[in-house]
Amino acid sequence: MSSESHLSPSQPIPLHSVSHWHDEADAVVIGFGAAGACTALEAARSGARTILFEATSGSGGTSALSGGEIYLGGSGGTPMQRAAGFDDATEDLYNYLVAAGGPNADAAKARLYADNSLDHFHWLMAQGIEYRNSYIAERCIEPSTDDCLIWSGSEEAWPFVTQAKPAPRGHCPKFVGMGGGRYIMDVLAKRVVEAGVDVRYDSRAMALIVDDSRRVRGIAVRTGGEVRMVRARRGVALCAGGFVMNREMVTRHVPLLLRSRFPIGTVDDGSGIRLGMSVGGAAVNMGEGFTTVPWYPPGSLVKGIFVNSQGQRFINEDCYHGRVSHYALQQTGDRIWLLQDNSTYGAGELHGLARIEIGAAGDSWAEIERELALPENSLTATVATYNRYAAEGKDPLFHKAAKWLKPLDEPPFVALDCRIDHCFYSSFTLGGLDTLPTGEVLDEDHNVIAGLYAAGRTACGLPRWGEGYSSGMSLADATFFGRQAGRRIAAAVA
Amino acid sequence: MSSESHLSPSQPIPLHSVSHWHDEADAVVIGFGAAGACTALEAARSGARTILFEATSGSGGTSALSGGEIYLGGSGGTPMQRAAGFDDATEDLYNYLVAAGGPNADAAKARLYADNSLDHFHWLMAQGIEYRNSYIAERCIEPSTDDCLIWSGSEEAWPFVTQAKPAPRGHCPKFVGMGGGRYIMDVLAKRVVEAGVDVRYDSRAMALIVDDSRRVRGIAVRTGGEVRMVRARRGVALCAGGFVMNREMVTRHVPLLLRSRFPIGTVDDGSGIRLGMSVGGAAVNMGEGFTTVPWYPPGSLVKGIFVNSQGQRFINEDCYHGRVSHYALQQTGDRIWLLQDNSTYGAGELHGLARIEIGAAGDSWAEIERELALPENSLTATVATYNRYAAEGKDPLFHKAAKWLKPLDEPPFVALDCRIDHCFYSSFTLGGLDTLPTGEVLDEDHNVIAGLYAAGRTACGLPRWGEGYSSGMSLADATFFGRQAGRRIAAAVA
Numbered sequence: 001m002s003s004e005s006h007l008s009p010s011q012p013i014p015l016h017s018v019s020h021w022h023d024e025a026d027a028v029v030i031g032f033g034a035a036g037a038c039t040a041l042e043a044a045r046s047g048a049r050t051i052l053f054e055a056t057s058g059s060g061g062t063s064a065l066s067g068g069e070i071y072l073g074g075s076g077g078t079p080m081q082r083a084a085g086f087d088d089a090t091e092d093l094y095n096y097l098v099a100a101g102g103p104n105a106d107a108a109k110a111r112l113y114a115d116n117s118l119d120h121f122h123w124l125m126a127q128g129i130e131y132r133n134s135y136i137a138e139r140c141i142e143p144s145t146d147d148c149l150i151w152s153g154s155e156e157a158w159p160f161v162t163q164a165k166p167a168p169r170g171h172c173p174k175f176v177g178m179g180g181g182r183y184i185m186d187v188l189a190k191r192v193v194e195a196g197v198d199v200r201y202d203s204r205a206m207a208l209i210v211d212d213s214r215r216v217r218g219i220a221v222r223t224g225g226e227v228r229m230v231r232a233r234r235g236v237a238l239c240a241g242g243f244v245m246n247r248e249m250v251t252r253h254v255p256l257l258l259r260s261r262f263p264i265g266t267v268d269d270g271s272g273i274r275l276g277m278s279v280g281g282a283a284v285n286m287g288e289g290f291t292t293v294p295w296y297p298p299g300s301l302v303k304g305i306f307v308n309s310q311g312q313r314f315i316n317e318d319c320y321h322g323r324v325s326h327y328a329l330q331q332t333g334d335r336i337w338l339l340q341d342n343s344t345y346g347a348g349e350l351h352g353l354a355r356i357e358i359g360a361a362g363d364s365w366a367e368i369e370r371e372l373a374l375p376e377n378s379l380t381a382t383v384a385t386y387n388r389y390a391a392e393g394k395d396p397l398f399h400k401a402a403k404w405l406k407p408l409d410e411p412p413f414v415a416l417d418c419r420i421d422h423c424f425y426s427s428f429t430l431g432g433l434d435t436l437p438t439g440e441v442l443d444e445d446h447n448v449i450a451g452l453y454a455a456g457r458t459a460c461g462l463p464r465w466g467e468g469y470s471s472g473m474s475l476a477d478a479t480f481f482g483r484q485a486g487r488r489i490a491a492a493v494a
Numbered sequence: 495m496s497s498e499s500h501l502s503p504s505q506p507i508p509l510h511s512v513s514h515w516h517d518e519a520d521a522v523v524i525g526f527g528a529a530g531a532c533t534a535l536e537a538a539r540s541g542a543r544t545i546l547f548e549a550t551s552g553s554g555g556t557s558a559l560s561g562g563e564i565y566l567g568g569s570g571g572t573p574m575q576r577a578a579g580f581d582d583a584t585e586d587l588y589n590y591l592v593a594a595g596g597p598n599a600d601a602a603k604a605r606l607y608a609d610n611s612l613d614h615f616h617w618l619m620a621q622g623i624e625y626r627n628s629y630i631a632e633r634c635i636e637p638s639t640d641d642c643l644i645w646s647g648s649e650e651a652w653p654f655v656t657q658a659k660p661a662p663r664g665h666c667p668k669f670v671g672m673g674g675g676r677y678i679m680d681v682l683a684k685r686v687v688e689a690g691v692d693v694r695y696d697s698r699a700m701a702l703i704v705d706d707s708r709r710v711r712g713i714a715v716r717t718g719g720e721v722r723m724v725r726a727r728r729g730v731a732l733c734a735g736g737f738v739m740n741r742e743m744v745t746r747h748v749p750l751l752l753r754s755r756f757p758i759g760t761v762d763d764g765s766g767i768r769l770g771m772s773v774g775g776a777a778v779n780m781g782e783g784f785t786t787v788p789w790y791p792p793g794s795l796v797k798g799i800f801v802n803s804q805g806q807r808f809i810n811e812d813c814y815h816g817r818v819s820h821y822a823l824q825q826t827g828d829r830i831w832l833l834q835d836n837s838t839y840g841a842g843e844l845h846g847l848a849r850i851e852i853g854a855a856g857d858s859w860a861e862i863e864r865e866l867a868l869p870e871n872s873l874t875a876t877v878a879t880y881n882r883y884a885a886e887g888k889d890p891l892f893h894k895a896a897k898w899l900k901p902l903d904e905p906p907f908v909a910l911d912c913r914i915d916h917c918f919y920s921s922f923t924l925g926g927l928d929t930l931p932t933g934e935v936l937d938e939d940h941n942v943i944a945g946l947y948a949a950g951r952t953a954c955g956l957p958r959w960g961e962g963y964s965s966g967m968s969l970a971d972a973t974f975f976g977r978q979a980g981r982r983i984a985a986a987v988a
Contacts, residue, residue, distance in 0.1 A: 282746075314826070
């Protein structure tokens with residue numbers, strides 16, 4: 001048997017070198033975030049004896065750090081969508097998911113999810129997650145109340161609006177304030193225990209165990225200072241998060257995220273992805289990541305314009321905050337400003353989360369330009385052109401929708417400081433193991449790796465393109481495709 | 495033994511399933527481009543019996559499609575650099591290579607190369623590659639003559655000029671016209687045969703053969719419709735190019751390159767990288783690629799400015815053409831123009847290679863703006879601000895050097911059409927297997943994979959960042975680090 005000091009997630013243990021199994025189950029799930037919880041739940045409920053190993057001392061994973069929003073719709077709409085007047089067709093959800101998936105979108109996952117998203121919502125409620133039937137029309141990140149339905153993507157913004165009929169699809173649980181992810185995970189964790197899943201905390205996955213035919217037979221887990229060989233009769237599911245906390249992997253695969261100073265993760269050290277790759281699993285979209293500086297609410301700020309270090313606009317500002325931020329990160333230079341006039345800025349207070357402050361204020365844009373030490377006629381030319389067309393309700397350069405267009409001509413003016421190295425640009429990774437919608441991990445030749453499953457950010461799921469990410473997509477993917485994986489493992493031949 | 499139909503570069507063959515060796519050598523080299531040629535040469539000259547397998551029917555690989563430029567310098571300069579008045583310090587070459595390597599630069603390779611680049615030049619000449627001692631100061635892609643030394647990177651441009659003292663380092667062989675890569679490969683191929691390397695054409699690597707300790711023991715090769723098991727006593731060197739011709743891999747790893755319509759490759763199907771990954775080799779920088787629309791000469795065009803679909807500038811135009819093109823590819827929208835006035839455009843003819851044509855012409859920039867259907871005061875504001883500062887010899891927005899600055903104020907004006915979907919934007923990949931400077935392939939834990947080596951674009955070498963690529967870097971890397979790999983294999987314990 002391999003001694004612990006030699007174990008690496010990137011080097012599988014050959015079955016023949018395992019002399020003794022310390023533990024045994026039908027399904028072995030790694031990670032107790034949303035994906036792991038749902039995988040374990042469905043596996044156990046389908047009759048599989050299930051062990052769930054979690055590296056930390058509690059449930060939740062990075063899912064518990066989230067707002068708890070889940071991206072849901074289709075089939076004519078959830079009760080909240082219908083009550084708010086949105087008849088969300090399945091094809092519109094599907095088309096949005098495909099557009100949001102970018103150049104390597106996973107049409108099969110988008111199809112399955114769009115067709116079954118409403119059912120999934122009912123399942124979530126059946127687990128005990130409560131939702132109010134309410135809708136917030138105003139732009140926000142998460143409700144500060146316990147309201148439910150919000151706009152959480154770029155559905156109404158160019159170019160997505162040309163590809164699918166928009167609807168709000170972010171569903172937040174009945175939980176007052178931010179942090180609904182913890183609430184959701186607490187509910188799911190209770191169900192996991194009730195379902196009879198054997199949960200082991202402080203237990204870190206060390207290496208997969210494979211036989212000569214490359215079938216995954218188990219996994220070595222370190223618990224209490226000891227390495228234990230765990231046999232998985234039906235399969236191992238890797239639900240161990242992404243790799244944003246592994247700065248070497250970020251440097252190697254998605255260096256753009258190095259610009260973001262706030263990686264969002266718990267473990268997320270890439271070990272799940274590495275375990276999968278160690279037996280031939282293909283890792284895809286490893287260069288993609290999510291980032292955001294949550295620059296609204298208030299929604300009136302969307303009427304302002306973003307400019308880069310050259311005083312140029314770079315995107316239609318009515319996109320999802322994460323898409324705008326992703327573009328901000330791609331700009332040359334570290335300085336990003338959000339320009340507002342008295343009427344757009346005065347409408348509400350900036351929230352503190354984003355660490356955005358006023359960078360300059362003045363009675364003319366020329367004054368702001370000088371204060372920001374920008375070359376003469378850079379920012380002012382940008383504003384002049386924007387204003388000229390905004391007065392006509394047009395944005396020929398970046399296609400911001402008419403409802404957000406108004407000339408920024410009411411002094412005083414402000415430039416909100418959205419510097420990349422100063423504000424709260426958070427990030428997580430979107431690349432991971434290539435999987436079928438069933439959670440089965442694929443190799444480079446698109447063959448299934450027997451006995452191996454992945455879900456959540458260890459897999460490359462619905463959210464897989466930084467420019468297309470929308471809030472709630474990662475939890476939607478983790479919960480829904482975790483469930484698929486759990487059922488598939490339980491149905492596998494032992 | 496695995497039957498051919500089941501062989502995949504992503505699935506190694508266990509040693510114990512190999513019942514018979516059809517062939518045997520100390521060193522087995524895959525691919526007859528520059529990297530494979532130099533690996534085989536040094537291995538054979540160091541006493542290793544060497545077989546080189548090439549998938550096509552001739553030598554050259556993608557190296558033979560190149561201009562034959564090699565990026566050389568340091569140690570006070572090559573004879574050509576010295577004659578042209580450039581005293582190229584080793585530290586300047588090193589610093590440039592590190593800056594050009596981007597966020598995941600390989601300092602160890604940059605160090606070894608900078609220290610030994612001049613010696614490498616002497617070695618190249620000793621192989622029979624001839625060089626004239628001549629220098630072309632004018633911006634060019636490759637000399638149309640048989641001249642040698644050219645500026646082939648962004649050495650004089652911001653921000654590189656702030657990081658290393660500039661020198662021209664592109665060395666082109668004594669070969670009249672473009673296409674010196676074929677000449678260089680013909681010379682090297684002769685040396686390979688003279689050195690006693692056993693060259694086998696029409697022979698495609700199918701899968702690596704590994705033992706239980708993960709040591710590479712050989713490789714399965716398909717020759718003449720038959721799969722042959724080839725034992726490698728000392729090592730296998732993967733020199734099979736990158737993956738730009740494998741559009742699925744491009745989609746999964748470097749989707750930006752999908753925008754370029756002209757992939758440059760021969761085989762370059764990613765099989766070399768996949769073979770390495772199949773035994774645990776780490777692939778890094780897979781999201782990086784080179785692209786260029788070779789928009790100069792004439793050099794006077796550098797005095798013009800590039801604008802995107804929004805009429806905005808996006809880079810200092812005095813960078814290397816590939817860096818400018820890389821930024822062009824990253825812009826929102828497909829339309830890219832290069833603006834020129836009568837004095838900057840009149841200086842020479844556009845070469846046909848780039849497929850750049852005149853998109854608009856007029857006596858005022860407002861006329862050009864209208865002709866291009868750009869919003870009023872978009873392009874004109876860009877030009878006005880540029881001109882105002884250019885008159886003072888300044889470019890506060892993008893830091894183009896003073897020698898390239900002049901107001902674009904002499905009519906008639908032209909907008910050269912550099913549309914991404916229309917012009918010759920060529921590309922190749924820069925990500926590959928992580929290796930030591932010796933060519934030894936590393937796994938995710940930075941351990942050497944015994945018996946496995948890689949060089950050229952199958953490895954992630956000196957050129958590894960699209961924004962920093964400079965002409966001649968890939969051949970420099972392939973030839974120099976191919977040599978290191980060849981010597982290391984020959985010295986390995988059988």
